[in-house]
Amino acid sequence: MEHYNMNLTLKVWRQQNAQVQGSFETYQVKEISSEMSFLEMFDVLNEQLIHEGKEPITFDHDCREGICGACSMHINGQAHGPWAETTTCQLHMRAFKDGDTIVVEPWRAGAFPVIKDLMVDRSSFDRIIQAGGYISVNTGNAQDANNLPIAKDKADESFAAATCIGCGACVASCKNSSAMLFLSAKVSHLALLPQGEAERATRVVNMVDQMDKEGFGSCTNTGACEAECPKGISIMNIRRLNSEYIKAGFTGTLAK
Amino acid sequence: MKKIFTSSIGKKLVMGFTGVFLISFLIVHCYINALVFLPNGIEKYLAAGHFMGTNFIVRTMEVGLMAGIILHIVQGLMLTVQNRSKRPVAYNVAPGNKSSKWYSRSMGLLGTLILLFLVLHLTHFWMPNRYEQHFGTGHEINLYEKMELVFQNPWIVLVYVLGCISLAWHLIHGFWSAFQTLGLYTPKYAALIKGIGMAFSIIVPLIFIAMPVAFHFGWLPPSSSYVPAH
Numbered sequence: 161m162e163h164y165n166m167n168l169t170l171k172v173w174r175q176q177n178a179q180v181q182g183s184f185e186t187y188q189v190k191e192i193s194s195e196m197s198f199l200e201m202f203d204v205l206n207e208q209l210i211h212e213g214k215e216p217i218t219f220d221h222d223c224r225e226g227i228c229g230a231c232s233m234h235i236n237g238q239a240h241g242p243w244a245e246t247t248t249c250q251l252h253m254r255a256f257k258d259g260d261t262i263v264v265e266p267w268r269a270g271a272f273p274v275i276k277d278l279m280v281d282r283s284s285f286d287r288i289i290q291a292g293g294y295i296s297v298n299t300g301n302a303q304d305a306n307n308l309p310i311a312k313d314k315a316d317e318s319f320a321a322a323t324c325i326g327c328g329a330c331v332a333s334c335k336n337s338s339a340m341l342f343l344s345a346k347v348s349h350l351a352l353l354p355q356g357e358a359e360r361a362t363r364v365v366n367m368v369d370q371m372d373k374e375g376f377g378s379c380t381n382t383g384a385c386e387a388e389c390p391k392g393i394s395i396m397n398i399r400r401l402n403s404e405y406i407k408a409g410f411t412g413t414l415a416k
Numbered sequence: 417m418k419k420i421f422t423s424s425i426g427k428k429l430v431m432g433f434t435g436v437f438l439i440s441f442l443i444v445h446c447y448i449n450a451l452v453f454l455p456n457g458i459e460k461y462l463a464a465g466h467f468m469g470t471n472f473i474v475r476t477m478e479v480g481l482m483a484g485i486i487l488h489i490v491q492g493l494m495l496t497v498q499n500r501s502k503r504p505v506a507y508n509v510a511p512g513n514k515s516s517k518w519y520s521r522s523m524g525l526l527g528t529l530i531l532l533f534l535v536l537h538l539t540h541f542w543m544p545n546r547y548e549q550h551f552g553t554g555h556e557i558n559l560y561e562k563m564e565l566v567f568q569n570p571w572i573v574l575v576y577v578l579g580c581i582s583l584a585w586h587l588i589h590g591f592w593s594a595f596q597t598l599g600l601y602t603p604k605y606a607a608l609i610k611g612i613g614m615a616f617s618i619i620v621p622l623i624f625i626a627m628p629v630a631f632h633f634g635w636l637p638p639s640s641s642y643v644p645a646h
Contacts, residue, residue, distance in 0.1 A: 237509035336499035377502035378424035381593040387515035403599025409420035
């Protein structure tokens with residue numbers, strides 16, 4: 161692909177903390193390489209701001225190789241920008257052209273309050289995991305893997321669900337700020353395996369409970385989460401979550 | 417057990433259950449409507465109407481149907497309001513149609529349009545009919561004659577057509593969505609459910625639309641052409 165440089169106008173959300181209202185600031189960046197990642201473009205902008213004696217923009221990032229889920233940016237109306245199944249760090253500037261205006265906002269959801277600028281507090285996801293996204297096993301030597309026979313199709317489905325990196329793009333993209341795709345991935349990857357069987361019913365009930373307490377909306381099956389998920393998690397997992405929840409409900413786990 | 421209908425998933429289960437129930441009602445309603453297009457349509461239609469209006473079991477189910485409609489409306493409106501409140505600060509650039517279909521995001525709006533249509537529709541036929549049965553002559557009114565009269569007005573025909581179009585969009589999302597919520601939209605049946613849902617969502621509203629349009633343009637035999645045997 162042909163390399164090119166571009167000048168861009170950036171409209172970036174600036175907000176001091178969760179208590180005060182934020183607003184958009186407009187910045188110009190020049191000579192941005194089409195080979196840069198979106199976050200590298202932000203590094204350039206921040207260098208520029210520091211040189212001008214202004215406060216750099218706060219944004220989450222960690223691995224920069226598409227596996228940690230930290231880089232939460234809503235770019236031109238889409239979580240992680242215009243490319244499908246891509247995190248912000250893997251979004252490259254060749255997705256844009258010279259003279260473009262790019263609007264960058266934080267994830268917007270009541271359950272994800274803004275910490276500063278583009279950084280949001282996603283600890284609500286951690287608390288959902290703490291409510292049941294685990295299995296209880298005795299410590300000690302790991303047993304032989306073949307002691308637990310698992311059908312290939314189940315293993316594959318479980319693994320596909322386990323690729324969820326908990327980035328929150330599903331919540332950010334959902335008109336209801338629903339966390340159902342995240343939760344369904346976490347419930348599915350354990351419900352499909354024998355290791356998850358023991359806590360199967362209590363897990364789904366407790367995790368849904370926690371999700372509701374955190375203030376996420378409910379799922380209306382628009383499919384926006386699936387379209388924006390950087391890992392391509394299928395809404396078929398939400399089907400499974402609903403089914404697990406109904407089973408748990410009618411077998412009495414909810415009554416406890 | 418209580419939570420199964422009050423948690424976020426539980427509320428959706430209520431929408432799914434009542435949705436499927438209302439879909440089953442549409443099948444009956446649509447079947448009886450379609451009778452007018454058959455030979456001896458007036459007789460067949462009035463006979464079916466008489467059965468629906470007087471059969472004890474059907475009349476008992478009518479109460480359930482009303483409860484189902486009200487539950488679907490109230491829960492739907494509450495969910496719409498609650499879900500909206502989950503994003504206190506809106507996006508400056510909304511995702512729009514990039515990641516989802518407009519009608520899947522507009523179920524609250526489409527449902528409200530259907531509700532407005534429904535109020536008018538019940539005022540035209542169901543309410544006067546039940547009034548006559550219980551407080552008036554003690555007999556049902558001739559609904560065929562009534563339709564002939566009501567659908568003379570082009571504006572009413574237009575409202576009916578728009579109501580049925582709203583219903584079509586509501587069903588295109590609602591049909592498969594109900595199965596997804598009830599946990600039945602499994603990979604094995606997904607294509608089948610989507611296919612049947614799409615066919616249902618187009619065919620049923622079209623049959624509904626056909627009736628007022630046909631009456632308005634005089635494509636159906638006049639009610640005076642039918643003389644009861646007794």
